Amino acid sequence: MIQRIWAIVIGLASTIIGTLKFLSVVNIPTPDAWIHVISGLGFIGGAMIQKGQFVKITNLCLGAF
Numbered sequence: 001m002i003q004r005i006w007a008i009v010i011g012l013a014s015t016i017i018g019t020l021k022f023l024s025v026v027n028i029p030t031p032d033a034w035i036h037v038i039s040g041l042g043f044i045g046g047a048m049i050q051k052g053q054f055v056k057i058t059n060l061c062l063g064a065f
Contacts, residue, residue: 004052007059011043 018036020026028036039062046058 001052003059004047004055007043007047007052007055011040011045011047013040014043015040 014036017026017028018033018038018040021028021030021033021036042058042062046052046054046062
């Protein structure tokens with residue numbers, strides 16, 4: 001349960017950071033912003049799919065990335 005909550009928090013933060021680039025609020029390179037958005041959605045997806053069944057492997061893979 002803790003890993004699922006943590007994945008959702010990290011996913012939201014990462015997605016928001018990437019989105020802020022496209023709103024010209026933060027100054028990060030565009031490819032970096034896309035990586036933030038995609039990985040954020042990956043964290044959220046891993047936490048939500050089948051009630052977090054894949055959250056451990058998702059956190060491991062995306063955390064290493």
